[in-house]
Amino acid sequence: MYGLHIDRSSPLSITRQLTGQLRGMILNGTLPADTRLPPTRNLAAELFIARNTILQVYEQLIAEGYLSGRTGSGTYVVALGRPGAAPVHDAPERETGGKSGPAEPGDIIAFEAGLTDYRRFPRAAWTRAVRDASIEMPQEKLAFSTPGGEEELRRELCAYLYRTKDITCSPGQIFILPGATSGVDVACWALKGCTIAAMEDPCVHFMRQAFLRNGYQIAPIPVDGQGMRTEKLAGLRELGFIYAVPSHQFPTGTVLPISRRLALLSHARRCGAYIIEDDYDSEFRYEGEPIQTLRHLDPERVIYLGSFSKIFSPTLRMGYMILPWGAVERMQEALESMNLTAPVLLQRALAAFLRSGQLERHIYSMKRLYAKKRALLIRELKHAFGAGIFISGENAGMHVMVVFEKRPLVREDFDRLASCRVDAEWSEDYAFEKGVHKSGLILGYGALTETEIAEGVARLQAALLDM
Amino acid sequence: MYGLHIDRSSPLSITRQLTGQLRGMILNGTLPADTRLPPTRNLAAELFIARNTILQVYEQLIAEGYLSGRTGSGTYVVALGRPGAAPVHDAPERETGGKSGPAEPGDIIAFEAGLTDYRRFPRAAWTRAVRDASIEMPQEKLAFSTPGGEEELRRELCAYLYRTKDITCSPGQIFILPGATSGVDVACWALKGCTIAAMEDPCVHFMRQAFLRNGYQIAPIPVDGQGMRTEKLAGLRELGFIYAVPSHQFPTGTVLPISRRLALLSHARRCGAYIIEDDYDSEFRYEGEPIQTLRHLDPERVIYLGSFSKIFSPTLRMGYMILPWGAVERMQEALESMNLTAPVLLQRALAAFLRSGQLERHIYSMKRLYAKKRALLIRELKHAFGAGIFISGENAGMHVMVVFEKRPLVREDFDRLASCRVDAEWSEDYAFEKGVHKSGLILGYGALTETEIAEGVARLQAALLDM
Numbered sequence: 001m002y003g004l005h006i007d008r009s010s011p012l013s014i015t016r017q018l019t020g021q022l023r024g025m026i027l028n029g030t031l032p033a034d035t036r037l038p039p040t041r042n043l044a045a046e047l048f049i050a051r052n053t054i055l056q057v058y059e060q061l062i063a064e065g066y067l068s069g070r071t072g073s074g075t076y077v078v079a080l081g082r083p084g085a086a087p088v089h090d091a092p093e094r095e096t097g098g099k100s101g102p103a104e105p106g107d108i109i110a111f112e113a114g115l116t117d118y119r120r121f122p123r124a125a126w127t128r129a130v131r132d133a134s135i136e137m138p139q140e141k142l143a144f145s146t147p148g149g150e151e152e153l154r155r156e157l158c159a160y161l162y163r164t165k166d167i168t169c170s171p172g173q174i175f176i177l178p179g180a181t182s183g184v185d186v187a188c189w190a191l192k193g194c195t196i197a198a199m200e201d202p203c204v205h206f207m208r209q210a211f212l213r214n215g216y217q218i219a220p221i222p223v224d225g226q227g228m229r230t231e232k233l234a235g236l237r238e239l240g241f242i243y244a245v246p247s248h249q250f251p252t253g254t255v256l257p258i259s260r261r262l263a264l265l266s267h268a269r270r271c272g273a274y275i276i277e278d279d280y281d282s283e284f285r286y287e288g289e290p291i292q293t294l295r296h297l298d299p300e301r302v303i304y305l306g307s308f309s310k311i312f313s314p315t316l317r318m319g320y321m322i323l324p325w326g327a328v329e330r331m332q333e334a335l336e337s338m339n340l341t342a343p344v345l346l347q348r349a350l351a352a353f354l355r356s357g358q359l360e361r362h363i364y365s366m367k368r369l370y371a372k373k374r375a376l377l378i379r380e381l382k383h384a385f386g387a388g389i390f391i392s393g394e395n396a397g398m399h400v401m402v403v404f405e406k407r408p409l410v411r412e413d414f415d416r417l418a419s420c421r422v423d424a425e426w427s428e429d430y431a432f433e434k435g436v437h438k439s440g441l442i443l444g445y446g447a448l449t450e451t452e453i454a455e456g457v458a459r460l461q462a463a464l465l466d467m
Numbered sequence: 468m469y470g471l472h473i474d475r476s477s478p479l480s481i482t483r484q485l486t487g488q489l490r491g492m493i494l495n496g497t498l499p500a501d502t503r504l505p506p507t508r509n510l511a512a513e514l515f516i517a518r519n520t521i522l523q524v525y526e527q528l529i530a531e532g533y534l535s536g537r538t539g540s541g542t543y544v545v546a547l548g549r550p551g552a553a554p555v556h557d558a559p560e561r562e563t564g565g566k567s568g569p570a571e572p573g574d575i576i577a578f579e580a581g582l583t584d585y586r587r588f589p590r591a592a593w594t595r596a597v598r599d600a601s602i603e604m605p606q607e608k609l610a611f612s613t614p615g616g617e618e619e620l621r622r623e624l625c626a627y628l629y630r631t632k633d634i635t636c637s638p639g640q641i642f643i644l645p646g647a648t649s650g651v652d653v654a655c656w657a658l659k660g661c662t663i664a665a666m667e668d669p670c671v672h673f674m675r676q677a678f679l680r681n682g683y684q685i686a687p688i689p690v691d692g693q694g695m696r697t698e699k700l701a702g703l704r705e706l707g708f709i710y711a712v713p714s715h716q717f718p719t720g721t722v723l724p725i726s727r728r729l730a731l732l733s734h735a736r737r738c739g740a741y742i743i744e745d746d747y748d749s750e751f752r753y754e755g756e757p758i759q760t761l762r763h764l765d766p767e768r769v770i771y772l773g774s775f776s777k778i779f780s781p782t783l784r785m786g787y788m789i790l791p792w793g794a795v796e797r798m799q800e801a802l803e804s805m806n807l808t809a810p811v812l813l814q815r816a817l818a819a820f821l822r823s824g825q826l827e828r829h830i831y832s833m834k835r836l837y838a839k840k841r842a843l844l845i846r847e848l849k850h851a852f853g854a855g856i857f858i859s860g861e862n863a864g865m866h867v868m869v870v871f872e873k874r875p876l877v878r879e880d881f882d883r884l885a886s887c888r889v890d891a892e893w894s895e896d897y898a899f900e901k902g903v904h905k906s907g908l909i910l911g912y913g914a915l916t917e918t919e920i921a922e923g924v925a926r927l928q929a930a931l932l933d934m
Contacts, residue, residue, distance in 0.1 A: 115611065130597055131594055143782075214680070
């Protein structure tokens, strides 16, 4: 059916092969909008594979916005020229009761986004990797740092990105950075043209600051339940950069559907703008595979930013970018003049950690851990607030955004959180346009224990009794 | 005499005590210009100390521009309102012959400035320090990086700076950076006011780039045999920063005399500008103590930049700044928003390395090594070029500048260097105003062996036969 085929000698999983083929057919029009896909059972039988594999393929393509509908009741190709159907939010039906009463005494429970579970940091293995890297370092590597990073790490990163995210690139396109934010600094300086940058609204502070301190004006593009509202780009003819977080927008956690991804790319091409794709936490995706990157669709238009802060440790201070070939030379020059590299010892230790598979095992084990915490958090939230909330961005990463349906949050609510000894951030504080994102509470759960999560939600409930 | 006194219970050496007291008396006018200081023999007898100690004190103050004259033939206080007497350059009298003929085959010998002798990197001790830091790291230190740096390292650095450079500061004024260049980035953003920066001409490239990419215009201030010609600042009433390398200017290697230091500070005060004092290699001073910093004269006007690249390893990617209290809060905010810190593991390893005295022992041993290389380089240069050159900046650091007296260098000379398989940089390439610095060849010797230095000079001679 549709000429789908399975190559059993390929290093790619069958799920990934089929997902890729269907994506291609939708993008090139072989499968036009509103085409109804065959039931999973039929397709599985035809290809002699497990039905579950087809289910996974459909779910992944639904998550990415290529397909719509619930598997089982009919699956359709989405029209890519216009935004896909809004994802259905389960309106939770559980009782709204739950624990109440004053919070327990003790330390503040902080639902801080972006923190990892540092208690599970693989200290012994990492100590060995760093020690070995130091002992085995070729002498001439002690002489100076290579701008762009150590060849070993760039090579290992290429292989890792292909294995885990299906990203194809060459070591020459990968630049190692002392943190992902620096990537924006280098790009702003090296690729300076028009100094207007479009950014999602709301958006993380330090990326906004990076553009501002490089002399860029910011054009905020509103975000809804499907991420950046790309139709709002239309009026902006002059753009230097579009900064986007399409896999797990911060803080809303939305996934940009394929229709909007295409609109974003086509607008960037029209303006001659580069897209900076920040993919800070997509390794932790709890349903299906990591979302396919924007870069897959146009590697010469997209600067891909990655970080080891979430998948390994924020104390490592290391990130990377994958560059379009057309930008490599200018970025290399800028990096040299900016003297920006990560310490050689840690680069080499990380390369060995990747080579041995230890980083992937760590990510896998953390993903299972975060999945458990996430399930608990969602369960507790639904138990505490019932139909009064919906939860956004729960499919990936280490934070969710809780949207309160009853009333917007106000500054005093955060005083009440503090007096209940619980802390969380307000989506409003990340917004350019004020007043639109008042209902969202950002709950990071990476660093919290299960006990803290349960107790934290109880304190939230105590603080926000009327929700 | 003059009320000089020695405190034998002080942790400061007698040399440093006397140097400090005489500095104070010259600065406050107790010892006015043209005062003739007592002969070293008399002063030593009066204070019951070795004559050599007084010799060291006088030499140090001559190097810093407080005193003039040759010890023995009378030592005078310099008038601080005007530039001190130009330092006497020994016109070498040796024969101009020396080795000639074509260069030996083999690798290119690169007199690259800024490189350390990486063969002598204390790998075993550093491996232990990193391993121990990793094993002993408190768990909560794995959670996130503190902007500004780890408390342990800031404390150890304070103690180190006091022991070795007589710098008094508090850990709260020290910010750890991923390289000294980042300090300029943070300052430009945090302390933005007037966006004109005065810089020495010639000057190192990446610092120039740092100001440019932060939107500053550059006002180049010419450098002569005594460093920045501070009288040229007079016309510049609006300045945000003055970037200066007073201890060992790059590339000329000059030491800014105290008269000009005072002029620099008074101009900075008039403009409300901060001075960024880059002290990249003053630990390696071969005669006397490290030059007293600009910061000593006005800690609230000077941002002091230091680096571990020269004293330890450029692959560590770590530097620091000491801030005026008046700038701490704004800089702290900027650092947080810029997400700029060094890896926690390496910060803690370095703190332990400082605490145990291992870094100072390493610096001491490298200083002896570089002193030997420097002596050899100067000997070979004088042997090869005789009276045709004078050598600038030889008292400190890991490079000298050779100034050819016969004719300026031209681009073709560097082609001839290349064909003789030797490489060196041209001071002209670091200049804003072209044409003025054509005679200087920058010879870094840190990473070269003694054999390479001797062979390298022979190749220079072969390439520049007419000099």
